[in-house]
Amino acid sequence: MTEHVVVALDVGGTGMKCALVRPDGTVHHEERHPTLAARGPEAVTENILEIAAGLAAKARADALEPVAVGVAVPGVVDEENGVAVWSSNVGFRDVPLRSLIEEKLKLPAALGHDVRVGGIAEARLGAGKGERHVLFAAIGTGIAAALVVNGAGYNGAHGAAGELGHIIVRPGGPSCPCGQHGCLEAIASARAIGARYRELSGLSDASAFDVVSRINSDETARQVWHEAIQALADGMITAQALFDVSVLVLGGGLAEAGDTLLGPLKAAMERRVTFHRMPKIVKAALGDTAGCKGAALLALDHLEHSA
Ligand SMILES: [Zn+2]
Known part of the structure; x- marks a missing residue:
């Protein structure tokens, strides 16, 4: 055959x-x-x-x-x-x-x-393998997520579920291309982190990558990263309140920061936990x-x- x-x-x-x-x-x-x-x-x-x-x-x-x-x-x-x-x-x-x-x-x-x-691939073949309730969050130029339950993705009524980047975490905050203000994506995406760092440092060609690599040597980079982590934690704890997953898989370009992202994000989420149960937080495996x-x-x- x-x-x-x-x-x-x-x-x-x-x-x-x-x-x-x-x-x-x-x-x-x-x-x-x-x-x-x-x-x-x-x-x-x-x-x-x-x-x-x-x-x-x-x-x-x-x-x-x-x-x-x-x-x-x-x-x-x-x-x-x-x-x-x-x-x-x-x-x-x-x-x-x-x-x-x-x-x-x-x-x-x-x-x-x-x-x-x-998210389906990460849940079934990658970092969420063996877990039944997985939230995959891609944090790159933008931020989006996918809820995967028992290996199946949740689409929503109009195919538009998972827009984690456009939940408002800072009302009245920076404007977002979607038309709202203070969206998670407008603060914690790689694009937003790069823009905020350029604004505060005056370095016209710096990126989110520079922020990550300068965290231990540059107070402004540390501040911008801190702001982004706090916004991410607000977004992720909201997602956890809604979905109660067992594992949060972080992908996208920013996840390449590894423990520089995962460690502080986990700590910031733990500080926000009340009735929630903390999910495991892991880096995506399939790149x-x-x-x-x-x-x-x-x-x-x-x-x-x-x-
Ligand atoms: Zn938005």
Whole structure:
């Protein structure tokens, strides 16, 4: 019998991570491509279709049978109908990606939200493995989260659940691109941390990375980091009040700070605990491949449900 694989793509604002993944989650082949977002959503869609078709052809050339396609995209995603509803960094506006892929590749396809499928991958294959109630929080340029219960992601009624970055932790605080003020993302995202440090230090090209690397030598960096950690703790304890998870998995670029993030965040959350039960706090294990692995899991789940 020919061995099965699924075609998995994680479409980001700048790059796409793509793979052929076996049903047990192991990777047969990986590729990376530029998204070409600047050329507009139609060109991006065409690019996705070409790359997916190329991966299916690669599978067949390697004597494997591609059986389904999973695609993860950012923004608002209608997973039920397979539509990329809205994305600021890729430019999607109501693109019926699932049916386009199914027509082009003649294979069943599933479409998912990048952070949500990344959370599914971390919960089932990564740092949340063995846990039934997992909150995956991606802290990078923005902040978003995914609640994963018994291995399944929670989408919300409109496919927009998990916007942890836009809960208000500092009423009247800094303005956020979403239109509100004092959102968690406006204080504790890598972008916000970099901006706050530049504002206080006068160093025009400093980033969140500089803040992390200067914590032990620069009082301003220490202050900016402290502010971000306190805001994160407020956001995370709110999430814990709502979801009561057993493990909080931290991913995204800022999680690369490791114990510099995890240690103080844990302490700040513990200071806020009253009735809550503290979750374990761990760093994500799959790095930037979580979205692609999650897209593969989505495709496999889709096959199982339609079988
Ligand atoms: Zn916001």
